[in-house]
Amino acid sequence: YVCAKYTGKEGYYSTYFTKTILTDICIYRPDIVLILNLHGHWLNIPIFLNGISKLDTRIKWFMCDEYPYTGRCEYTKGCEGFKNCCLGCDRYQNVDKQYSDKYEYYSKLLEKTSFSSVPYIVDRAKTSSLLKNANFEYINTGIDTDFYRPSEAVYFKKKYKIAEDKVILLNVAPFSNQRKGVHMFIDAAKLLQRHSQRAPLANIVFYLIESSAQ
Numbered sequence: 001y002v003c004a005k006y007t008g009k010e011g012y013y014s015t016y017f018t019k020t021i022l023t024d025i026c027i028y029r030p031d032i033v034l035i036l037n038l039h040g041h042w043l044n045i046p047i048f049l050n051g052i053s054k055l056d057t058r059i060k061w062f063m064c065d066e067y068p069y070t071g072r073c074e075y076t077k078g079c080e081g082f083k084n085c086c087l088g089c090d091r092y093q094n095v096d097k098q099y100s101d102k103y104e105y106y107s108k109l110l111e112k113t114s115f116s117s118v119p120y121i122v123d124r125a126k127t128s129s130l131l132k133n134a135n136f137e138y139i140n141t142g143i144d145t146d147f148y149r150p151s152e153a154v155y156f157k158k159k160y161k162i163a164e165d166k167v168i169l170l171n172v173a174p175f176s177n178q179r180k181g182v183h184m185f186i187d188a189a190k191l192l193q194r195h196s197q198r199a200p201l202a203n204i205v206f207y208l209i210e211s212s213a214q
Helices: 002-007 015-028 045-053 095-106 119-125 154-159 182-195
Strands: 032-035 058-062 113-117 135-138 167-173 204-210
Touching: 015 045, 045 095, 113 119, 119 135, 167 182
Parallel strands: 032 058, 058 113, 113 135, 167 204
Antiparallel strands: none
């Protein structure tokens, strides 16, 4: 983590742990290796991808975000620099080097790898010079609406002693990430507080839970 923060090269350290993972893959010899999120400080990405490229196994890479087709970003904030090798990136250092490194070890993977995600991600990935010759699959992901559905939250209100007539709004996200919208909840709470002095409009309870995700 310290080395990555100092050099700006995320995913270039953790060598021992990465080799341990590759050893386990060689021992179990799976028919398919499923890749989800690789970015972070826990894996040496060049060593890992070069290692699995030598194995006689297929690779399924589900793109959970935009990292697979950019130099570094998991979310580009509308930037399309990934179409041109991420040159001149003003968010991270050494991104052009990381982009060129990806280009090198991706070239060994493309024939055996299928990249998949929701249509928005796949369509953007197709425009990246990193994955212009890749195989893609569209997957329309969803949620289990039998489990995740509106509810009266009777147990929750009883446990936390919230009046039955209160409406509960919940947001679970990093407070520092504007994209997650926590600030909109706070603004709405302040607005309702001001209005409640003149009319009974603030019959709402806000729960803002700080997530550990970055």
